Amino acid sequence: MKAIHRIISKIADALFAVSLVAGVLMMAHVTIDVLSRTLFNAPLPGTGEITASYYMIAVAFLPLAWVTLRDEHVTADIFVSALPGPMRAVIAVLVDLLVILYVSAFVWQTWVSALARTRRGEVWEILGGFLPIWPTRWILPIAGAAMVLAMIFRLAARLTRTDPITGQRLGKENA
């Protein structure tokens, strides 16, 4: 369990790190565009398209595995917390399975889409040229696959009473 935990957190951290870099680039690129446009009347061509199709896609999807490991998805906890412990545990496992199924379908479909667009060499027309879009299509299946791995790990951790963030075994009192 320890070794698996290390690999999965490494993957999640690495993808998350890429999204942080994309966030900084987005801030810098847009700010430079605004400055250059207002001061020198010379906007950077394609800022909007690059921001939307590269930085934004990275920022929106790459943190998913990291968020999943920490169980930070938007949920409503109030109803389940009223249920007795054993029932809660069963529901939690079923919910994990549903999430795995849904995100796997997402990976499969976005994979199909990325493959088709790569073969076609998808581009967007921007001022003064073409911006290749097909590479960023792959971010979706990659981020989704990492989320599925993180989710499977969470489920395994739930069944073996391991803390999904530290990889430590939980004591009886926390179980």
Added chain:
Amino acid sequence: MDPLTFGLITLGCMLGLIALRVPIGVALGVVSVLGLAYVRNFPIALSILRESPFAFAASWDLTAIPMFLLMGAIANHSGISSALFRAARLWFSALPGGLAVAANMASVGFAAACGSSLASSAAMGRLAIPEMLRAGYDRALATGVVASAGTLAALIPPSIMLVLYGVFAEVSISRLLIAGIVPGFLTAAAYVALIVIRCKLNPALAPKLSDEELQTLKADRLSALREVWPVTALILGIIGGLYGGIVTPTEAGATGAALALLIAILQRRISMTSFIDSLKESMSGTAQIFFVGMGAVMYTRLLSLTGVSTLLADMVGGYAGDPLMVILAISVVFLILGMFLDPLGIMLITLPVFLPMMKALGLDLIWFGIIVVKYVEIGMITPPLGMNVFVVKSVTPSVPIWTIYRGVLWFLLAEVVVMALLIGFPQITLFLPNLMR
């Protein structure tokens, strides 16, 4: 099956899944895919899952979300909240309930730098509540004001909720953000009036500071402004830029984040670690929002493809002359959902249902956006699930949760007045954006 039954069944399934603690994004997505597979076929359902996530996220308008989050996180990590509260305390302490008024006004300032209610309540809670309790303030008042004033963050620009609403309602986000200003200040003013009146009638709620302390506070007033003016200038610059149409919301967010970072570096208030923490918060927050948003886009597609949207529009069409009944019914729905769901979930689940109705009634979608965000934020302070109250509880463990709710109850009274004004007089919301062009 007729579209109405079908629509209700999908809604019921979704709420059922959410109650079982299925992430809201997954609940929306699963119901949409299965619903489409049922009325059409699986290939069509899967094609929606294939195309809508990228198309939704690769949007220039939505790039304002990570940038607003980043700007707020940088402002928060650079300790802007303590500077604001220090200044507000010096200026407002002489009023009845002065520290509570100061906490409220500091929240207004914080709201103008940061779009997150939870961050606002957490930051103000850590600073202002201990100060008020030390001064002998009533515990319900001290905690209630912080939880309630936190909700201003979603109304006063920058606001994450308004950007999301704007994308789903297909209205100008700049105008929406500008429209949030007056209702935001109206709410803050109602809170101030409430605090002052309550403390005037019952001075035991908030003991007055001693005269010599008030004297020393006066002396420091101007020096306190030195600390907050750069951020104030930044905020006014952003709002001015949006109002004048010089920058788009994304550009306002990105340059705002860059300038907030520059100010924090010049004032030596931020370290590399806290900058990276700001980035982590804002980028993981973005992914959380988009995971739900992607599901909401699919649900919108389901409702429009199956004719539910048209049906909903037809149903309310007869009320076009007198939309008040519909608005009141919608208000009840928001208040009930607000008791159990968080703002993002409520907004993204209800918009696919309510927006076609609003269009059929011919109501102004910018005005409706402000009403939605107000209700969603009121949901953050209503029991049993009041996220802001939970945050205040977590930073002041010594105060029981029902004491905080008791304090919030008074502010909910003020909200009744504010909502009646906003619904009864749409021009309060609309006159500022209507001046733009």
